[in-house]
Every structure is written in C-alpha cells, then in structure tokens.
Amino acid sequence: MPRITNLTDTQLARLDHDVVRLIDLVRLELPNGTVKRFTNAETDVVSNIVDGSTSETYLAGQGYESHSSIPLTAQINANRIDITFSSVNTDSSVTEPIARTLLNNPVSGGSVFIAKRIVSSTTLAFNANPSEGEFIAFKGFMDNLSYKINNTESSITVFCGGPFSNFDRTAIYGFTNSASQHKLFPNDTGFDFSANNVRNIKWEE
Numbered sequence: 001m002p003r004i005t006n007l008t009d010t011q012l013a014r015l016d017h018d019v020v021r022l023i024d025l026v027r028l029e030l031p032n033g034t035v036k037r038f039t040n041a042e043t044d045v046v047s048n049i050v051d052g053s054t055s056e057t058y059l060a061g062q063g064y065e066s067h068s069s070i071p072l073t074a075q076i077n078a079n080r081i082d083i084t085f086s087s088v089n090t091d092s093s094v095t096e097p098i099a100r101t102l103l104n105n106p107v108s109g110g111s112v113f114i115a116k117r118i119v120s121s122t123t124l125a126f127n128a129n130p131s132e133g134e135f136i137a138f139k140g141f142m143d144n145l146s147y148k149i150n151n152t153e154s155s156i157t158v159f160c161g162g163p164f165s166n167f168d169r170t171a172i173y174g175f176t177n178s179a180s181q182h183k184l185f186p187n188d189t190g191f192d193f194s195a196n197n198v199r200n201i202k203w204e205e
Contacts, residue, residue, distance in 0.1 A: 025049070
C-alpha cells in the first residue's frame with residue numbers, strides 16, 4: 001500500500017543530512033473494543049497521528065518486538081504482514097502480557113495501525129518534538145495468530161492483512177480464510193476439499 005505521509009520540506013531535508021532512525025507505533029483494536037498500543041522506543045511515546053487530534057500513548061516495554069517488511073506499492077493487492085510480541089521480555093509496567101490478551105479474546109477482524117516516527121539517532125525525549133516527522137506505514141485487519149513456547153521463551157505472532165485482504169476469503173458455511181490457514185499449515189488442502197465437497201450436497205426437505 002502507498003505511504004500516507006505529510007512530511008515537510010524541512011523534515012525531508014533532515015533525512016538527507018542527519019543521522020536518523022525510525023521508531024514504531026503499533027495500535028491494535030480488538031473486536032471487543034480493547035485497544036493496545038506499543039512502541040519499540042526506549043520510553044513511552046505520545047502521538048495523535050491516528051485521527052490528527054486525539055493524543056494516544058504508545059507504551060514501551062510491553063513485549064512488542066518487530067513486524068515483517070511492509071511492501072510499498074501503488075497497486076491494489078492484499079498485503080499481509082506479521083507482528084511479533086514476546087510474552088517474556090516485558091518490563092514491570094506490564095499489567096497483563098499481550099499474549100494473554102490476544103489468546104483470551106477474539107482477534108479476527110480487529111484493526112491494525114502501524115506508524116513510523118523519524119527521530120534523531122540520539123533522541124530519547126520522544127515527546128519533546130513530536131512533529132519531527134510521522135507517517136502511516138500500514139493500516140489493516142488482524143486475521144489470526146500463532147503462539148510459540150519453549151523452555152526459555154515464548155512469543156505470539158499476529159497475522160494481519162491490508163484493506164483488500166478480505167477479498168481472499170471464500171464463502172463456504174459463513175466465511176473461512178484459506179490464506180490464513182496456509183500461514184500455519186502451508187500444505188493443508190482442507191479448504192479446497194470443503195469447497196469442492198459442498199457442491200455435491202443435495203439439499204432436500
């Protein structure tokens with residue numbers, strides 16, 4: 001998807017001449033209305049980029065690790081990305097691990113928002129100059145998730161799709177999503193079997 005950006009000439013000039021970095025602002029809104037906000041910055045970050053007026057605080061140390069690469073294209077397609085959280089590497093401010101929140105609540109259809117803020121490489125006071133430059137990198141929906149655990153660590157990965165990802169869904173009984181199934185089971189052909197099998201059912205009184 002194309003970037004939504006409003007960087008000024010001054011901000012773009014800083015990109016050309018300064019040593020800068022990008023910090024992530026990740027917002028998840030579950031279907032039940034629960035909103036979680038994360039950043040990979042060293043401290044919490046305040047931003048109003050979602051709607052331009054409402055200030056939201058993105059929390060550091062809540063387990064957010066990274067997201068997969070976000071394709072940038074002007075073409076309409078069903079972009080898919082993964083967002084990974086650690087269930088172990090969190091700080092003392094965490095009231096409930098994100099893994100528990102995601103595993104105990106429906107996630108499919110919840111909204112996803114990822115923004116990037118451009119900051120100087122040495123910046124730690126992220127809210128001193130929030131206009132340094134922000135842009136929306138991804139907007140879409142949560143599809144499903146994967147939880148992995150071993151003796152020393154655990155992580156949860158949320159699979160997300162762009163605005164056009166629902167066109168991949170196939171109506172069988174209600175709706176299913178074969179693309180999401182193949183994320184975890186790439187060789188599974190169960191959805192194909194179901195789609196073919198349903199055509200042979202004779203509906204009678």
